[in-house]
Amino acid sequence: MATALITGASQGIGACIALRLAKDGYHIALNHFPSDSDKANAEKVAQQCREFGVNAELFAANVADYSQCETMVQAVKEQFGSIDALVNNAGITKDGLMIRMPEEQYDAVIAVNQKSVFNMLKLAGAVMVRQKHGRIVSLASVAGLYGNPGQINYSASKAAIIGMTKTAAKELGARGITVNAVAPGFIQTPMTDALTEEQRSNMLKLVSMKRYGEPEEIASVVSFLCSDDASYVTGQTIEISGGLMM
Ligand code: NAI
Numbered sequence: 001m002a003t004a005l006i007t008g009a010s011q012g013i014g015a016c017i018a019l020r021l022a023k024d025g026y027h028i029a030l031n032h033f034p035s036d037s038d039k040a041n042a043e044k045v046a047q048q049c050r051e052f053g054v055n056a057e058l059f060a061a062n063v064a065d066y067s068q069c070e071t072m073v074q075a076v077k078e079q080f081g082s083i084d085a086l087v088n089n090a091g092i093t094k095d096g097l098m099i100r101m102p103e104e105q106y107d108a109v110i111a112v113n114q115k116s117v118f119n120m121l122k123l124a125g126a127v128m129v130r131q132k133h134g135r136i137v138s139l140a141s142v143a144g145l146y147g148n149p150g151q152i153n154y155s156a157s158k159a160a161i162i163g164m165t166k167t168a169a170k171e172l173g174a175r176g177i178t179v180n181a182v183a184p185g186f187i188q189t190p191m192t193d194a195l196t197e198e199q200r201s202n203m204l205k206l207v208s209m210k211r212y213g214e215p216e217e218i219a220s221v222v223s224f225l226c227s228d229d230a231s232y233v234t235g236q237t238i239e240i241s242g243g244l245m246m
Contacts, residue, residue, distance in 0.1 A: 001054065003080040004226065005029040005073075005124060007063050007116065008090025010041040012189035013139065016215035017087055018056070020223045022049035026085060028056040029076045031063065033090070055080070063090045063116035073123040082131055085226040086124040088117045088138035088161075093191060098152040106153045113157035114164075121168050125177070134177040135226040138165055139218075142185045142241050158183070162237050169235030178234040180225045185241025187213040208243030 004026040008014040010033070022028050028049045032042035042058050049056035059075055061068040076083055091113045094105045117138055128134025143151050144158025161181055169179040186192060186203050192212070195203075204210060221240055224230050 001025060001027055002084035003027040003029060003076070003082055004085035004087065005031065005059075005076050005083050006087040006089055007031040007120060008033065009045060010038040011045075012191060013184070013187060013215045013218050014087070014089035015041070015045045016219045017089060017222050018045055018049055019052075020216070020219035021085065021087075021226060022052040022054045022056065024223055024227065025052075025054065026226070027054045027080055029059055029080060029083070030056060031059050031061055031072060031090070034060040034062060034068075063088075063119060064111040066115075066119045069116070069119040069123055073120075073127065077127055083124050083127045084131070084133065085135040085137070086120060086128075087222060087226075088120050088136070090116055091139060091157075091191075093151070093154050093194075095150040095154065097150055101152060106156075109153035110157050110160075113154065114160045117161055117164055121164065121179075125168065125172055128177045129172065129175050132176050134172070134175075135230075136168065136172075136177065136179040137222050137225045138179075138181045140165075140181040140183040140237055142183050142239065142244055145183055145237075145239065146245060165237060166235045173234055178225070178230065180230075180233060180235070181237040182218060182221050182225070183237050183239045183241070184218050185213060185239070185244045187215060187218060189215055206244055207241065208246075211242065213240060213242055 032038040046056040061072040141158040143155040
């Protein structure tokens with residue numbers, strides 16, 4: 001049976017993707033940030049994955065750190081034998097207006113959202129090249145497509161993921177590996193729970209469907225991109241935003 005590695009899978013969209021891929025029949029390697037609370041949440045997600053009859057194990061790593069990613073990828077390979085799908089989901093926001101943003105606030109978001117994707121594309125990509133197959137999906141954002149005030153760091157990191165997806169798709173395509181991204185709009189998760197009521201209603205004015213998306217609506221597109229049905233789709237970024245901009 002195939003194995004999927006999902007980063008930042010202890011809550012929100014990542015947890016939902018793990019459950020969906022477990023339902024699809026993947027064994028699940030759940031990455032979580034190395035903290036007690038993330039570990040406890042990830043264990044609950046793993047337990048729910050196992051209810052689909054697949055194996056699910058936890059792998060603690062800060063994905064911004066290359067050596068922790070290296071150790072994790074080796075451990076997943078040893079425990080599961082292969083990495084057939086990789087979902088780069090881990091991400092953070094540290095919002096603030098550009099002209100007031102401290103340098104460290106910019107760098108922190110780039111490290112977690114962008115450098116982590118390089119780490120994982122390189123390390124899991126090398127495993128997939130040896131296997132001669134693989135599916136990679138990264139979480140971009142509408143902020144990377146259109147920009148968003150207060151998110152110079154976040155939008156830079158997510159736009160970078162779109163470019164990295166195209167480059168990796170071109171480098172890995174001949175080896176039977178597809179590399180795609182999804183760009184969610186406003187999805188109901190702990191990340192967006194942090195927004196004020198005013199920010200939420202302003203955002204909804206822009207959404208054609210006049211509602212927030214659910215994590216399951218991201219997971220279903222990731223599931224498609226990780227399936228055999230998407231065997232000739234690569235280098236693409238699929239927007240999942242309820243019709244934000246057209
Ligand atoms: P969330 O905050 O609920 O979950 C993010 C997960 O990433 C958490 O489990 C967290 O522990 C993990 N994480 C953070 N830093 C990490 C690190 N250094 N190493 C390992 N894990 C780490 O966020 P949500 O909403 O589930 O977002 C998931 C992805 O979807 C992110 O990449 C986010 O940028 C993206 N996204 C979310 C949108 C939304 O509206 N919620 C919209 C567009 C994109």
